[in-house]
Amino acid sequence: MALTTATSTKTSSTGESVSTKSPRAWLQQALPKIVLAPSFAITVIFVYGFIIWTIYLSFTNSKAFPNYVLTGSRAYQRLWRWTFESDPPSSWYTSITNMGIFGVLYVVICLALGLFLAILLDQKIRGEGILRPIYLYPMALSFIVTGVAWKWFLDPGLGLEQTLHQWGWTSFHFDWIKNKDFVIYTVVIAGVWQASGFVMAMFLAGLRGIDSEIMKAAQIDGASTLQLYRRIIIPLLRPVFLSAFIVLAHMAIKSYDLVVALTSGGPGGSAWLPSNFMYEYTFKRNEMAVGSASAVIMLMTISAIIVPYLYSELREKNK
Amino acid sequence: MSAAVSARPAGASTMNRIVIYGLLAIFAVIYLIPLFVMLVTSFKTMDEIQNGNMLALPQSPTVAPWVRAWGETCVGLTCAGIKGYFWNSIKMVVPAVAISTLLGALNGYVLTKWRFKGHKLVFGLMLFACFIPFQSVLLPMATILGQFGQFGKFLYNSTGLTFGFGNPTVNLVFVHVVYGLGFTTLFFRNYYEAFPTELVKAAMVDGASFFQIFRRVLLPNSLPIIVVTVIYQFTNIWNDFLFASAYAGSGDVMPMTVALNNVVNTSTGVVEYNVNMAAAMIAALPTLLVYILAGRYFVRGLMAGAVKG
Amino acid sequence: MRKLFMATAFLAASALTAHADDVKEVQMLHWWTSGGEAAALNVLKQDLAKEGYAWKDVPVAGGGGDAAMTALKAMVAAGNYPTASQMLGYTVLDYAAAGKMGDLTETAIAEGWDKAVPAALQKFAVYDGKWVAAPVNVHSVNWLWINKAVMDKIGGTEPKTFDEFIALLDKAKAAGVTPLALGGQNWQEATMFDSVVLSTGGPEFYKKAFNELDEESLKSDTMKKSFDNLAKLKEYVDPNFSGRDWNLATAMVIKGDALVQVMGDWAKGEFKAANKVPGTDFLCYRFPGTDGSVIYNSDMFGMFDVPADQKAAQIALAKATLSKSFQSAFNVVKGSVPARTDVPDTDFDACGKKGIADLKAANDGGTLFGSLAQGYGAPPAVANAYKDVVSKFVHGQITTSEEAVNQLVQAIDDAK
Secondary structure (H helix, E strand, C coil): CHHHHHHHHHHHHHHHHHHCCCHHHHHHHHHHHHHHHHHHHHHHHHHHHHHHHHHHHHCECCCCCCCCCECCCHHHHHHHHHHHCCCCCCHHHHHHHHHHHHHHHHHHHHHHHHHHHHHHHCCCCCCHHHHHHHHHHHHHCCHHHHHHHHHHHHCCCCCHHHHHHHCCCCCCCCCHHHCCCCHHHHHHHHHHHHHHHHHHHHHHHHHHHCCHHHHHHHHHCCCCHHHHHHHHHHHHCHHHHHHHHHHHHHHHHHCCHHHHHHHCCCHHHCCCCHHHHHHHHHHHCCCHHHHHHHHHHHHHHHHHHHHHHHHHHHHHCCC | CHHHHHCCCHHHHHHHHHHHHHHHHHHHHHHHHHHHHHHHHHCCCHHHHHHCCCCCCCCCCCCHHHHHHHHCCCECCECCCCCCHHHHHHHHHHHHHHHHHHHHHHHHHHHHHCCCCCHHHHHHHHHHHHHCCHHHHHHHHHHHHHHHHHHHHHHHHHHCCCCCCCCHHHHHHHHHHHHHHHHHHHHHHHHHHCCCHHHHHHHHHCCCCHHHHHHHHHHHHCHHHHHHHHHHHHHHHHHCCHHHHHHCCCCCCCCHHHHHHHHHCCCCCCCCHHHHHHHHHHHHHHHHHHHHHHHCCCCCCHHHHHHHC | CHHHHHHHHHHHHCCCCCCCCCCCEEEEEECCCCHHHHHHHHHHHHHHHHCCCEEEEEECCCHHHHHHHHHHHHHHHCCCCCCEEEEEHHHHHHHHHCCCECCCHHHHHHHCHHHHCCHHHHHHHEECCEECEEECEEEECCEEEEEHHHHHHCCCCCCCCHHHHHHHHHHHHHCCCEEEECCECHHHHHHHHHHHHHHHHHHHHHHHHHHCCCHHHHCCHHHHHHHHHHHHHHCCECCCCECCCHHHHHHHHHHCCEEEEECCCCHHHHHHHCCCCECCCEEEEECCCCCCCEEEECEEEEEECCCHHHHHHHHHHHHHHCCHHHHHHHHHHHCCEECCCCCCCCCCCHHHHHHHHHHHHHHHHCCEEECCCCCCCCCHHHHHHHHHHHHHHHHCCCCCHHHHHHHHHHHHHHHC
């Protein structure tokens, strides 16, 4: 990695020194920035501009519609109270604790399972062309409907439990989807089912992108398969881990349909995630200020987790 | 890796193969359970669904639910099935995927091979953009799209053409490109990060231009990541409901997801689960097709060839 | 799309001259996408077609209208108003207060809507003296839906008080059927609790607590007793009730797995779809102790402030919506009752006839109340906070009725 950066920096700096006079060279040098500029400008306007808009709204008294008169931090005070003085747990408190449980389990299990399946599939498997779509297909189906299938499957009166009872295993008991303390774990199950195949595909692409010469060289040195993976391949997949982590973290944070389709919010709202909270308050309850404040808090929390990670990931390349 | 495996003694190797295939098969079965539930349900009659076990095979299989979902079920007041909505979705998804993937590839190329001061900050900012909750951009984006519409009317009045401003399909393409850029850039940037810079350098010495290097050196070696990006973008855009329902809800431009949702989500009325399941599978066909077709390009050794060539 | 622009451009050019260039199309946002509902709405589409107006359908289903309302917000933010949109209670008033609604007062007076439409509905259809919406129907939520075969088997009779209701449920329990079919989703639980409160506290109490949000009533002992009664009802629910969709609960009653469901009159559509006949296969009774009162909700078509050239189409739509023939045809299919009290009940079944008579009586007697659970008792913020509390009580996050009442007062206070 270090080599890559060093050489590329050198290339552009040599380009610079050559280019000072000729317009064609100048264009050649400015071209990369010109190519990147529209994407960056769009991001600044449609993401960061809208984040500022959201922050602004969170300090107003917006109800059903945006209201641009600043009225102070009442929305945050309410969220504060719902976080710290909440007995029985408020919907907000439930949402953020669920986010913690769901986020960690979802991301970790998907990464582990995705990598595992990708490594298995990369062993020159016959029938890879059939297996790959089998792991991937859950991504293709809209959760509006797969949610129903999962709901049935997990329902003790309709699905797995009843079937096993019919087959004679009468002591089997699995009612997490009906239990306010466990319902969030059923959301994890369905979520992992949906996304792990895609993570597998990302790792597979990463594995296929690794120069096979490197692996051959390692094998000649006498590394065992396990060593090969631990010492060489998995470290080479670091950028893929970053991509996969970002994709999973974003899907975890945006998991809205999943909760609605699978649990309708869960017993007494016990399966809510912050995205459900935000949608409910912004659109359903006409409390746009509270909804915006919760979006801001979500974004702040995400940046508290992502920014250090990004910083370390991107910084290391400099050494 | 296969070399690593085959280098071992034959007995251990056979054992390994059995374990590997066994694990892959077990996972395949687990992943297929929900699909199995949906498939058997889609071939049952409503009576059987209400009275029978959801995992049981249909006793009197019927294709009526599929026929209904394809050509008869009601999407709002129009009862012509969901077949007509494929085209609306394809019109939107194909350009959106193509544009966002191409831009992502170019961005990734610039951010790894033509680095400039601050490239990490730019990348970081584009990455973090992936996390903005779509619910909170819905209204400001609508306002801006409304402005596009006004501009389109103005253009029409002055030139006789709208240039696509205000067209709901164009609007959706725009929105999906905007909010897909972060991901496509991420994918390509991290893929090109591992791409040998020597090749780029060598091409430069040969006098190749910015775009020539991209086209001749990077793109031919990007197939696996193009597959991943296309799969990701295609799936997300095809399945998006929030933007589609908010910006293109009316019958003549309505994308497939909104139509499917209208079939499945009844507020107060009778739910035909068999039709819903069939409709969901029909709606997912293009995505599945992309997975299977694109999957063929998951091949190894492209890069090795390039190094040698 | 280009056609639309051409039309727009043409109209902009000839804005001052023309009535002949009126747009012959209504654009209608709604979430009635299921078979029966769509069939009911199709009647309106055909009525308008007879007058030469095309119907541009904008259906967005999901979440009992949530998805459609989100789409509507985006459409309005883009300045792209539909001719009309299906809306519920306070939403109409919100859009009216934001100045987005049109004015139908002239038509309303000419057509005599102010006399035909119950005053309780006019509270939502009229804003600041102007008619802004056309009510389509009146649903009523304080109903019991009973499987007659099961009822006969256990030898039950119509319960007239809450205690009799409990006794009836006990009989069913003894006979080994699930007594009460409930879907454990917050709106279903709160919808049932609406009836429990009306039954426990009587009409005056319901009005004070759930329509006027009177704090004394909300934290009174009567409210605590209502929660106690809800806890009693919960004893008769099967263990798998949590998260169940309402139509599956109805299916339990249809199949005879359960005796009774407390649900709005849209449940009738499920019985009818299963070819069940009121009186012989199933029974519709008022929730015990609420006879004479009606807890209602209503679907309305909110009329937006559309450009002048679309006004004629909008008026045609509103007129067609409130015509007696459409009101009858639509509501026979939908299971609700007409939004005007002067529509003949000849085409309705027994339950529908009773619904129409009850609505008229409740309207005359001042016992027609908005359902808090369905968004007709208070603005959405309050109504949803209420659903939270009821649901948390049913599912055990809130353990005592004392605590429930405190939480209710707090939540409603927060949301105001």
